[in-house]
Amino acid sequence: MTAATTNGDRTIQFREALREAMTEEMRQDERIFLLGEEVAEYNGAYKVSQGMLDEFGPNRIIDSPISENGFAGLGIAAAMYGLRPIIEFMSWSFSLVAADQILNNAPKMLYMSGGQWGCPIVFRGNDGAGGQLGSTHSWCVEALFANVPGLKIAIPSDPYDAKGLLKTAIRDEDPVFFLESERMLSDKGHVPEEEYTVPFGKAALRREGSDCTLVSFGRPVHFCQEACDILEGDGITCDLLDMRTVRPLDSESIVESLKKTNRIVVVDQSWPFASVASEVISQVCEKAFDWLDAPPKRVNSDDVPAPYAKNLEAAFLPHAEKIVTTVRSIVR
Amino acid sequence: MSTATADKDARTKSRKRPSAELPDKTLVGWLRDMMLIREFEIRTMQAYSNAKIGGFCHVYIGQEALAVGTIGSVNPDDPVITAYRDHGHALARGMDPGACMAEMYGKITGCAKGKGGSMHMFDKPNHLYGGHGIVGAQTPLGAGLAFAAKYEHEVMGKGGKKVALCYLGDGALNQGALHEAMNLAGLMGLPVIYIVENNGYSMGTSIGRGTTMSEDLTKKADAYGILGATIDGMDILNLYDHFKPIVDTCREESRPAFIDMKTYRYHGHSMSDPQKYRTKDEVEGVKQRDSIELLAAYLMDDRKAITEDDRKAIDKEVKAIVRDAMKFAEESPVPDVDAELYSDVYVNPSPGCSPIREYVKGAKNPLL
Numbered sequence: 123m124t125a126a127t128t129n130g131d132r133t134i135q136f137r138e139a140l141r142e143a144m145t146e147e148m149r150q151d152e153r154i155f156l157l158g159e160e161v162a163e164y165n166g167a168y169k170v171s172q173g174m175l176d177e178f179g180p181n182r183i184i185d186s187p188i189s190e191n192g193f194a195g196l197g198i199a200a201a202m203y204g205l206r207p208i209i210e211f212m213s214w215s216f217s218l219v220a221a222d223q224i225l226n227n228a229p230k231m232l233y234m235s236g237g238q239w240g241c242p243i244v245f246r247g248n249d250g251a252g253g254q255l256g257s258t259h260s261w262c263v264e265a266l267f268a269n270v271p272g273l274k275i276a277i278p279s280d281p282y283d284a285k286g287l288l289k290t291a292i293r294d295e296d297p298v299f300f301l302e303s304e305r306m307l308s309d310k311g312h313v314p315e316e317e318y319t320v321p322f323g324k325a326a327l328r329r330e331g332s333d334c335t336l337v338s339f340g341r342p343v344h345f346c347q348e349a350c351d352i353l354e355g356d357g358i359t360c361d362l363l364d365m366r367t368v369r370p371l372d373s374e375s376i377v378e379s380l381k382k383t384n385r386i387v388v389v390d391q392s393w394p395f396a397s398v399a400s401e402v403i404s405q406v407c408e409k410a411f412d413w414l415d416a417p418p419k420r421v422n423s424d425d426v427p428a429p430y431a432k433n434l435e436a437a438f439l440p441h442a443e444k445i446v447t448t449v450r451s452i453v454r
Numbered sequence: 455m456s457t458a459t460a461d462k463d464a465r466t467k468s469r470k471r472p473s474a475e476l477p478d479k480t481l482v483g484w485l486r487d488m489m490l491i492r493e494f495e496i497r498t499m500q501a502y503s504n505a506k507i508g509g510f511c512h513v514y515i516g517q518e519a520l521a522v523g524t525i526g527s528v529n530p531d532d533p534v535i536t537a538y539r540d541h542g543h544a545l546a547r548g549m550d551p552g553a554c555m556a557e558m559y560g561k562i563t564g565c566a567k568g569k570g571g572s573m574h575m576f577d578k579p580n581h582l583y584g585g586h587g588i589v590g591a592q593t594p595l596g597a598g599l600a601f602a603a604k605y606e607h608e609v610m611g612k613g614g615k616k617v618a619l620c621y622l623g624d625g626a627l628n629q630g631a632l633h634e635a636m637n638l639a640g641l642m643g644l645p646v647i648y649i650v651e652n653n654g655y656s657m658g659t660s661i662g663r664g665t666t667m668s669e670d671l672t673k674k675a676d677a678y679g680i681l682g683a684t685i686d687g688m689d690i691l692n693l694y695d696h697f698k699p700i701v702d703t704c705r706e707e708s709r710p711a712f713i714d715m716k717t718y719r720y721h722g723h724s725m726s727d728p729q730k731y732r733t734k735d736e737v738e739g740v741k742q743r744d745s746i747e748l749l750a751a752y753l754m755d756d757r758k759a760i761t762e763d764d765r766k767a768i769d770k771e772v773k774a775i776v777r778d779a780m781k782f783a784e785e786s787p788v789p790d791v792d793a794e795l796y797s798d799v800y801v802n803p804s805p806g807c808s809p810i811r812e813y814v815k816g817a818k819n820p821l822l
C-alpha cells in the first residue's frame with residue numbers, strides 16, 4: 123500500500139496529467155508515437171492531446187480514420203517491431219470493433235512466439251458511462267478484458283495517479299489497457315512538478331476506518347468517498363482501497379485491511395456477473411476466509427444494458443446510496 | 455461512375471425525368487417533410503441547450519433532402535436502417551414526432567421507452583430497424599435485412615421483392631464491417647443499397663484526410679462488383695431522378711448498390727463541436743443551395759403547384775406539429791425505475807440470469 127504524495131500545491135486537470143505523462147515520455151523516447159481518431163488536428167475529441175501535434179509533428183501525433191481494428195493492429199505490429207505505440211480509443215466502447223487485435227494479438231504474442239516477441243503498447247481512452255450515452259457507448263470493459271492473461275489494466279481515479287500510472291504503462295514491456303473516464307477528465311488534483319511514477323499492483327489507502335473495507339478503482343472511488351461521508355454520520359468508518367490497477371491486483375493490501383475490519387464491499391462499475399468484484403471476492407474467500415465476519419458483498423452497475431434516460435442511468439450506476447445500503451447490511 | 459449506372463443514366467435521360475411524373479401532392483409532401491425535419495431539429499438543439507435532452511445528439515439540418523428523397527423512392531415496407539444521425543430518417547419514415555422527441559427527453563412514451571435516446575430511433579411498424587451508434591455497425595445489418603427479405607420472398611414464398619436501404623456516414627467508409635458487408639452483398643446478390651451520406655466530414659476529419667479515392671467513391675463499389683453511382687443529394691428532384699431507377703434495378707434484379715450521395719451538415723458534428731476544421735464561408739456557400747429552398751422554388755416558380763401563402767401555411771403546420779411534440783415530450787412521465795430498468799433485457803427471462811435481481815416484463819412499447 124502506498125499513499126499519494128501531497129507535497130507542493132500545483133493542481134492540474136486529469137486530462138492535463140495524461141498529456142504531461144505522454145509528452146514527457148515522448149521527449150525522452152523517440153520510439154513513442156500517439157495514434158487515434160481526432161488526436162492531432164482536432165487536438166483530441168476530449169482535448170487530452172491538445173498541443174501535442176504542435177510539439178511533435180504529424181509523424182508522431184497521427185490522426186486515424188474510424189478504423190479501430192486497423193489502427194489497433196497496426197500499433198501491435200509496430201510494438202513487435204520495436205516501437206512504443208500509444209493507441210487512443212475515443213472510447214473503450216469502440217475498442218470492441220478491434221477485439222480480435224487487442225485480445226488475441228496483443229496479450230498473446232509473447233506466448234505464441236515462445237518468448238520472441240512481446241508487445242509494449244498502451245491502449246487508452248474513456249471507459250464507463252459518460253452521461254446518457256446509452257448502451258453501446260457506456261461500456262466498462264474491465265470485467266470483460268481482465269479475464270485475459272497477458273495484459274495489464276490500469277484505472278486511475280485522480281490526476282496524480284493518471285500521470286504516474288500512465289508513465290509506468292508507457293515504460294512497461296507488456297500491453298497495458300489504460301482506462302480513463304470522460305466524467306473525470308476535468309477533475310483537478312495535485313500533481314507535483316518533479317518526475318515520479320506510480321507502480322502497478324500497489325493499492326492506495328484513500329481513507330482509514332475500522333468497520334468495513336471498501337475496495338474500488340477508477341470513478342467509483344469517488345462514489346465510495348461519498349458513501350463514506352454518509353456512513354461516518356452513522357458512526358461507521360471504512361478503509362477505502364483504491365486498487366489503481368486491477369491486473370495486477372494488490373490482494374495483499376486487501377487482505378491486510380480485511381484482517382482489521384473483517385468485512386468487505388467491492389465497488390465496481392462493470393456488470394456483476396463474472397466481474398472484477400467477483401474476482402476480488404473469490405480471492406478474499408480463498409486467502410482470508412477465516413477473517414470474514416460477514417458475507418463479502420459487491421456493488422456493481424445494474425445487470426442491464428446502460429439506459430439512456432437520465433433517471434434510469436442514475437439508478438443504474440454503483441452510486442453512493444447503493445454502497446451505503448450494502449455496507450449497512452453487513453455492519454451492525 | 456460505373457458503366458452500369460452510366461447506361462442507366464443514358465436511358466433515363468432519353469425519357470422524361472422520373473420526378474416530372476410525380477404528382478404535385480407527392481412533391482409538396484416532401485417539402486413538408488423536409489420543413490418538418492428542419493423545424494424539429496431546430497427545436498431539438500434548443501431542448502439540448504436547455505438540458506432537456508442529454509447524451510450525444512446529432513442533428514440533420516442540411517441533409518433533409520437525402521432522407522426524404524431516398525425514403526420517398528422506396529415502398530413503406532422496405533426495410534431501412536441507419537446510423538446515429540437518425541431523427542430525419544425516423545420522421546421521413548413516418549415516426550410520430552412526439553415519440554421521437556419523447557425518446558430524446560428520456561420519457562416512457564419515446565420510441566424506445568427512453569432507453570435508447572437520440573442515436574437509437576427504432577420504429578417497427580414503419581420498418582425502421584434503428585439508428586445505430588457504433589460507426590459502421592449498421593452496415594452488415596443492412597445486408598442482413600436484404601438477405602431476410604430475399605429469403606422470405608424466394609424460400610418462403612411470401613412478401614414481394616423488397617430492397618433494403620442502409621445509410622452510413624462518410625466516416626463509416628473506413629470501417630472493416632462495411633467492406634465485409636459489401637462483399638457479402640455482392641457475392642449473395644442481396645438487394646441492399648448502401649447510401650453514403652457524404653457530408654464531407656467525420657467529426658473534424660475531412661473526407662480526403664480519412665478516405666482513399668474520396669474524389670470517386672464508386673471505385674469502392676467496383677471493387678466488390680456492385681452497382682455504384684454518385685448523386686447530388688441536395689437537390690431532391692435530381693436525387694430522385696437518379697436514385698429511383700437504381701432502386702428499381704436492385705429490387706427487380708436482386709442486387710446491391712453503393713451510392714455516394716453528396717450532402718452537407720450545416721451544424722457541428724454533435725452539440726459540442728467548435729468546428730475549427732471548416733470556414734464559415736464554406737458553410738454559407740453550401741447554404742446557397744439549400745435543399746428546402748430549391749424544392750420550394752421549383753414548386754412555386756416552375757410547377758406553380760403552391761403559392762407563397764401555401765408555403766407559409768406548411769410552415770405554420772410543421773411548427774404546430776413540433777410544438778405539440780415538445781409539449782407531449784415535456785408532459786410525458788419518465789420511465790419507472792422499478793418497472794423499466796430490468797425490463798426488455800430478455801424476451802424470456804429465465805430465473806438465475808442475474809445474481810442481482812430477476813428480469814421483468816415492462817410497459818408495452820408505445821409504437822406497437
Ligand SMILES: Cc1ncc(C[n+]2csc(CCOP(=O)(O)OP(=O)(O)O)c2C)c(N)n1
Nearest residue numbers: 216539587588589623624625626655656657
Ligand atoms: C466504432 C466507432 N468509433 C468512433 C465513434 C465516434 N464517432 C461517432 S460519430 C463519428 C464520426 C462519424 O462521421 P460520419 O460517418 O461521416 O457521419 P456524420 O457524423 O458525418 O453523419 C465518430 C468518430 C463511434 N461512434 N464508433
Ligand SMILES: [Mg+2]
Nearest residue numbers: 623624655656
Ligand atoms: Mg460525415
